Amino acid sequence: MRKKRQSSSEQLENSTNPGLDQSPSSRAGVTYSHAPLSNKSPLLPMDRRAVLPSNDGARDVDKRGGGVGGGRSVDISAASDSQHKNCAADMITYRTHGIHSRDIKNLSAQTTAACTLQEVGRETMSAQRPSSHGADQDNANLRLPSNGAGSQTICHSLNIIKNIAFLYQEYRDTSKQQEIEQRRQRENLSPEVPPGTLMDGSGVLSPPVLQLQLRNNAQSLSLWQNLEVVQASGLLTRLPQSEIIMQEAMFELVTSEASYYKSLEILETHFLRNPDLINTLSQSDVHFLFSNIEEVMKASERFLMDLEHRMEKSILISEVCDIVYHHAVEHFNVFIKYVINQVYQEKNYRRILEGNQAFREAMASLENHPRVRGLSFTSFLILPFQRITRLKLLVQNILKKAEENSEIEQNAIKAHQQLEQIVKECNEGVRKMSRTEELISIEKTLEFKSKSVPIISHSRWLLKKGEVQHMTGPKTSRTMRSRKLYQPVYLFLFNNLLLVTKRSSSGDKFQVIDSCTRAMLRTEDLEDQGQLLANVFNLKLLENQEERAVNYMLKTSSMSEKLRWTCALTPNRRTRFMSTSAHQQDSPQVQCIHSYSSQEPDELSIETADVLNLLERTDDGWMMGERLHDGERGWFPCRLVEDILSKEVRAQNLREAFRIQQAQKGGGVLQTEARIGSRAARRTPKYSTFSNP
Numbered sequence: 001m002r003k004k005r006q007s008s009s010e011q012l013e014n015s016t017n018p019g020l021d022q023s024p025s026s027r028a029g030v031t032y033s034h035a036p037l038s039n040k041s042p043l044l045p046m047d048r049r050a051v052l053p054s055n056d057g058a059r060d061v062d063k064r065g066g067g068v069g070g071g072r073s074v075d076i077s078a079a080s081d082s083q084h085k086n087c088a089a090d091m092i093t094y095r096t097h098g099i100h101s102r103d104i105k106n107l108s109a110q111t112t113a114a115c116t117l118q119e120v121g122r123e124t125m126s127a128q129r130p131s132s133h134g135a136d137q138d139n140a141n142l143r144l145p146s147n148g149a150g151s152q153t154i155c156h157s158l159n160i161i162k163n164i165a166f167l168y169q170e171y172r173d174t175s176k177q178q179e180i181e182q183r184r185q186r187e188n189l190s191p192e193v194p195p196g197t198l199m200d201g202s203g204v205l206s207p208p209v210l211q212l213q214l215r216n217n218a219q220s221l222s223l224w225q226n227l228e229v230v231q232a233s234g235l236l237t238r239l240p241q242s243e244i245i246m247q248e249a250m251f252e253l254v255t256s257e258a259s260y261y262k263s264l265e266i267l268e269t270h271f272l273r274n275p276d277l278i279n280t281l282s283q284s285d286v287h288f289l290f291s292n293i294e295e296v297m298k299a300s301e302r303f304l305m306d307l308e309h310r311m312e313k314s315i316l317i318s319e320v321c322d323i324v325y326h327h328a329v330e331h332f333n334v335f336i337k338y339v340i341n342q343v344y345q346e347k348n349y350r351r352i353l354e355g356n357q358a359f360r361e362a363m364a365s366l367e368n369h370p371r372v373r374g375l376s377f378t379s380f381l382i383l384p385f386q387r388i389t390r391l392k393l394l395v396q397n398i399l400k401k402a403e404e405n406s407e408i409e410q411n412a413i414k415a416h417q418q419l420e421q422i423v424k425e426c427n428e429g430v431r432k433m434s435r436t437e438e439l440i441s442i443e444k445t446l447e448f449k450s451k452s453v454p455i456i457s458h459s460r461w462l463l464k465k466g467e468v469q470h471m472t473g474p475k476t477s478r479t480m481r482s483r484k485l486y487q488p489v490y491l492f493l494f495n496n497l498l499l500v501t502k503r504s505s506s507g508d509k510f511q512v513i514d515s516c517t518r519a520m521l522r523t524e525d526l527e528d529q530g531q532l533l534a535n536v537f538n539l540k541l542l543e544n545q546e547e548r549a550v551n552y553m554l555k556t557s558s559m560s561e562k563l564r565w566t567c568a569l570t571p572n573r574r575t576r577f578m579s580t581s582a583h584q585q586d587s588p589q590v591q592c593i594h595s596y597s598s599q600e601p602d603e604l605s606i607e608t609a610d611v612l613n614l615l616e617r618t619d620d621g622w623m624m625g626e627r628l629h630d631g632e633r634g635w636f637p638c639r640l641v642e643d644i645l646s647k648e649v650r651a652q653n654l655r656e657a658f659r660i661q662q663a664q665k666g667g668g669v670l671q672t673e674a675r676i677g678s679r680a681a682r683r684t685p686k687y688s689t690f691s692n693p
Helices: 008-014 101-114 136-142 154-158 168-186 207-218 228-233 241-272 283-290 293-313 321-330 334-355 357-367 377-381 383-401 407-445 477-481 559-569 647-666 668-683
Strands: 031-033 049-051 073-075 446-448 462-471 486-494 497-503 510-517 521-525 536-541 550-555 589-592 611-617 622-627 633-637 641-643
Touching: 168 241, 168 383, 168 647, 241 293, 241 377, 241 383, 283 334, 293 321, 293 334, 293 383, 321 383, 321 407, 334 357, 334 377, 334 383, 334 407, 357 377, 377 383, 383 407, 383 647, 407 446, 407 462, 407 647, 462 559, 486 510, 486 550, 486 559, 521 559, 536 559, 559 622
Parallel strands: 031 049, 446 510
Antiparallel strands: 031 073, 462 486, 462 550, 486 497, 497 510, 521 536, 536 550, 589 611, 589 641, 611 622, 622 633
């Protein structure tokens, strides 16, 4: 494995001796340390020390070093000093997070056996690479030197980790802006097109090539084709453009994981391990804020090490989705616990920030430190959920570019399905906790006149609530002139129940005057008849709580509110535009240019660069859309999105969405197997023992 650690004396020698030794034995040493990294140290320091939490799982040490504790470093290396002197200068530092030394040795042996250097022209790659690349001489050129005085590891040659300048938050924002710019330039909306941009035969910008050019111009994460070792190999002149694009997609997954791990390190070393901050908190508050972040870091560390080992095998990346699938099944369940706890995390952070002055002052000082680059503490707390969703999109990107029926496609499908399941469990866990709290809060405010209706149920959640005006009198000229034509009523719409209530005089209670199951609701649109009768619709209760039909004429404050209520009350109502599930050849689409967090239950939180199929549009600035990559629906403001004008771009988005949908449908058995494997992994926690299938 890549767990290279050195004693202090060896690190001093290495500072003057930058040579590298690639013998397998040079990778055996690990140095444990309980001392947290100094804030003055670089994020990825050149020494080989691992910061360990103070727990009972990290006490297996070498007999020569004694016990771990008191900030001492204990060298348990089995390799000779001469082998240590040359191997660590350019490697990533990993934190072992309580992994025992014997586990590390076993893990190293298993991964080394699984990831031994192989020729690029092996049978599994020959089916997907041009035949000219299968020649022995070409394959020899793609190998990485493994011995000799002038040899280097690929990580030293590529500087993959050491040169990651972006924190994950910066990478994520940059990548999303590039996606928007790519679409704009394809539609010729951008004021300038970069020189050298390639066009396809129809005059439309070639999207994959443009995406790479934008990444290169933005100087974000490195491109695979810009690596010196790749350019020196001559691969760029021999590989087809489609293969280079695939390499870039896989390479982005690796480098973005390194950027993510870099940000996690700041969360741990700069915040979690800072005594000035932690001493202001109780033990329970520390748990509320940081939850199981150390387990999440451990999962990322294992994942990144296996990705790096794959990179060491050849400069032409063979595959990454098989590694993603393995870790999603075996280790990524820790994301679910962390994300579910975010409901309490946000609430308790606000509570502590308001009531704990010492914490507030310490946090302000840490957030102003140059190391965090102006980013807030909360931007680090939400990293795990952002990463698991982004990882799913990166796998989608590989799946879109993979040749049909290839091994890469099959592994991408399996990885995507497992990640989709994890994201689904995260969302369901968060929703379940927040929905239950919301139902309890609502039930406390309700007063029933006669028959009480039980509100709290695991199968019930709130869809929409709000005040509307109920027409209570006849439409005569006299009543039209009076101000008593409408009376306010407050609606609580759940997924299976509607409550019609009136707010009490105190304003904090609601008296239930009628109720009906959602399946027995019907709406009827009414044409505007002047200002007083604008934004009016009929709500029909086919069978209310008294088992009789009732009709309510309701008036909303705006046209968008009227449409939102009618869509929520009758979900089967046909929308103006068709859903992607209708498999239309073309339909209106928009792309998000500014993120939006939902404020109401019927709204949809959208992220920058999200592409949505448009279902409804109102004249007063609201849209209802269906996100292409996950099918989630909801309302959002029009000002936050741009219309996708190019028919070719819309068609490509639909083709890619359909391919993802078909992959999901065709992999039901694989998804079931993945869930079984995931449950087994949770019963028996494992360290990474990844091996190629």
